[in-house]
Amino acid sequence: MSILAAERLSIAFGGIRAIDQVSLRIQPGVVFSIIGPNGAGKTTLFNLFSGLYRPQEGRIIFDGEDVTGLAPHQLARRGLSRTFQNLQIFYRMTAIENVMVGCHRHERTNVVADLLHLPSVARQNRRTRLAAQSALAQVGLQSDTDRLASALPYGALKRLEIARALASEPKVLLLDEPAAGCNPVETKELEGVIRSIVKAGVTVVLVEHDMRLVMNVSDHIHVLANGRSLAEGTVAEVRRNPRVIEAYLGTHDAPEGQDTEEAARALG
Amino acid sequence: MREPASHRLALLGALAVVIVLMPLIFPSAYYYRVGALVFIFALAAVGLNLLMGFAGQVSLGHAGFLGIGGYAMAIGPVHLGVPPWASLLAGAVISAVVAFIVGRPILRLKGHYLAVATLGLGVLIAIVLTNEASWTGGPDGMSVPRLVLFDWAVRGSQQWYWISAATFLVGAILAFNVIDSPTGRALRAIHDSEVAASVLGVDVARGKLAIFVISAVYASVAGSYLALINGHVTPDIAGFLRSIELAAMVVLGGMGSILGSLVGAAVLVVLPQTLTILHDYEHLVLGLILMGVMIFLRQGIVPSLAAAVSGRQT
Numbered sequence: 193m194s195i196l197a198a199e200r201l202s203i204a205f206g207g208i209r210a211i212d213q214v215s216l217r218i219q220p221g222v223v224f225s226i227i228g229p230n231g232a233g234k235t236t237l238f239n240l241f242s243g244l245y246r247p248q249e250g251r252i253i254f255d256g257e258d259v260t261g262l263a264p265h266q267l268a269r270r271g272l273s274r275t276f277q278n279l280q281i282f283y284r285m286t287a288i289e290n291v292m293v294g295c296h297r298h299e300r301t302n303v304v305a306d307l308l309h310l311p312s313v314a315r316q317n318r319r320t321r322l323a324a325q326s327a328l329a330q331v332g333l334q335s336d337t338d339r340l341a342s343a344l345p346y347g348a349l350k351r352l353e354i355a356r357a358l359a360s361e362p363k364v365l366l367l368d369e370p371a372a373g374c375n376p377v378e379t380k381e382l383e384g385v386i387r388s389i390v391k392a393g394v395t396v397v398l399v400e401h402d403m404r405l406v407m408n409v410s411d412h413i414h415v416l417a418n419g420r421s422l423a424e425g426t427v428a429e430v431r432r433n434p435r436v437i438e439a440y441l442g443t444h445d446a447p448e449g450q451d452t453e454e455a456a457r458a459l460g
Numbered sequence: 461m462r463e464p465a466s467h468r469l470a471l472l473g474a475l476a477v478v479i480v481l482m483p484l485i486f487p488s489a490y491y492y493r494v495g496a497l498v499f500i501f502a503l504a505a506v507g508l509n510l511l512m513g514f515a516g517q518v519s520l521g522h523a524g525f526l527g528i529g530g531y532a533m534a535i536g537p538v539h540l541g542v543p544p545w546a547s548l549l550a551g552a553v554i555s556a557v558v559a560f561i562v563g564r565p566i567l568r569l570k571g572h573y574l575a576v577a578t579l580g581l582g583v584l585i586a587i588v589l590t591n592e593a594s595w596t597g598g599p600d601g602m603s604v605p606r607l608v609l610f611d612w613a614v615r616g617s618q619q620w621y622w623i624s625a626a627t628f629l630v631g632a633i634l635a636f637n638v639i640d641s642p643t644g645r646a647l648r649a650i651h652d653s654e655v656a657a658s659v660l661g662v663d664v665a666r667g668k669l670a671i672f673v674i675s676a677v678y679a680s681v682a683g684s685y686l687a688l689i690n691g692h693v694t695p696d697i698a699g700f701l702r703s704i705e706l707a708a709m710v711v712l713g714g715m716g717s718i719l720g721s722l723v724g725a726a727v728l729v730v731l732p733q734t735l736t737i738l739h740d741y742e743h744l745v746l747g748l749i750l751m752g753v754m755i756f757l758r759q760g761i762v763p764s765l766a767a768a769v770s771g772r773q774t
Contacts (some may be wrong), residue, residue: 281653
């Protein structure tokens with residue numbers, strides 16, 4: 193059974209069908225990548241999955257439940273977390289405080305107890321801090337614990353978002369272009385981080401332009417173009433798919449064999 | 461920007477010492493009154509700071525809650541025979557309920573739109589207080605009976621100095637508590653990115669509403685004290701200028717700094733009193749000073765000075 197599925201999902205903005213009848217099923221425990229040229233609708237699909245947009249047609253099934261139209265925080269509480277292509281960092285908070293917000297859905301206190309700083313709040317704070325520390329360590333940021341997020345370099349912030357999402361102990365983690373702006377060394381590290389996340393039993397859905405990373409870590413790839421599903425399959429299947437190659441490079445009059453070869457190289 | 465957790469206990473201790481020592485240099489009873497007013501406004505400013513400085517939601521109508529708290533002290537005992545202490549609680553409860561009901565729709569708004577909506581709320585409360593003359597005495601206001609606690613009638617500026625200082629300290633402690641709690645972290649997250657907070661499971665609408673209600677209660681208690689210390693209350697307490705003054709205290713002292721709210725309140729209470737020696741130029745000079753502070757200490761007095769001091773150390 194799939195952990196996350198879209199059924200004939202559609203949304204349009206001002207007449208442009210950003211996502212058009214997209215269906216996909218994501219099996220638990222895999223790295224499922226969604227690729228496609230710029231403007232294909234990848235981030236829009238993530239915004240639908242995480243509840244930031246409400247689909248105009250179709251359904252979203254998460255963990256066996258129809259979650260279409262639920263608010264982001266309700267989805268988060270069911271175990272769906274994400275990162276953002278354009279960083280959404282809590283800049284006025286320290287690195288560990290950022291991650292502690294990720295633990296929010298597991299925190300059991302209320303406003304009155306918090307105001308009075310009851311012993312239960314102190315215990316909760318300690319538990320949250322411990323959980324946040326291990327999430328920071330998982331992405332290699334343990335030495336930046338108490339630094340203000342605004343003082344961290346870009347690559348560290350990328351990882352901070354992953355740690356924050358991990359701290360919510362999600363069943364499914366949506367990673368939106370985690371390698372964007374990272375140098376080759378950072379991207380290689382990221383690959384290790386993604387592998388460790390999947391190993392811990394979290395399903396990873398990846399939107400990424402770095403084809404080397406996608407081809408290295410993915411179990412399954414779904415290709416979008418102009419808001420529609422173009423192809424789906426394993427890494428090898430997608431690599432060979434002529435429609436995918438065409439979508440990425442466009443057609444021209446070169447002999448077919450050579451064209452495909454070039455495209456395959458571009459795809460990793 | 462905000463005080464580190466490790467410094468807070470020391471800060472509260474130092475504040476308590478200052479509160480106790482200040483009267484030694486007061487030349488007359490009048491200064492007790494000014495001191496009491498500083499703490500009363502600082503209490504309201506701390507509450508507003510939780511909303512503005514931590515959760516990032518502006519309110520230009522908070523004097524409305526000062527008004528509810530203030531008029532509760534007049535209407536309760538005079539019209540309904542409710543003892544003052546119970547009227548104070550009733551005022552806080554009514555403020556909380558009003559904030560809860562009004563907060564739900566208006567806290568969906570952001571930035572300037574929220575500013576105008578809260579401004580409308582404040583103006584609305586002031587108009588009701590002015591027009592319902594049979595209950596509120598209209599524009600002339602009402603006199604407020606003295607607070608009596610267990611046969612002890614609270615009178616005189618000196619007693620109000622101690623009561624308002626102690627209440628301010630309690631308010632500051634509660635504020636510090638909430639900042640480093642799950643609720644406080646969620647609110648600070650909302651300030652920086654509502655989207656990120658929501659995908660981490662934070663109920664953004666509920667968080668904003670909770671802090672709006674809490675800050676309304678702070679203002680309501682401050683309003684009740686203000687009515688009691690003055691012995692009368694007029695619709696001016698809920699006026700637009702009062703709301704702006706509260707917001708100015710928060711920004712001037714430093715958004716997100718609890719000590720800043722006290723400093724902001726002190727400046728805006730004491731400065732106009734001091735500047736009266738300038739007669740016609742009083743408001744001109746006050747305006748220039750406020751502009752100067754914001755230009756040269758743009759994060760507010762306390763955070764800017766704290767940054768300058770720690771910058772010199774390293």
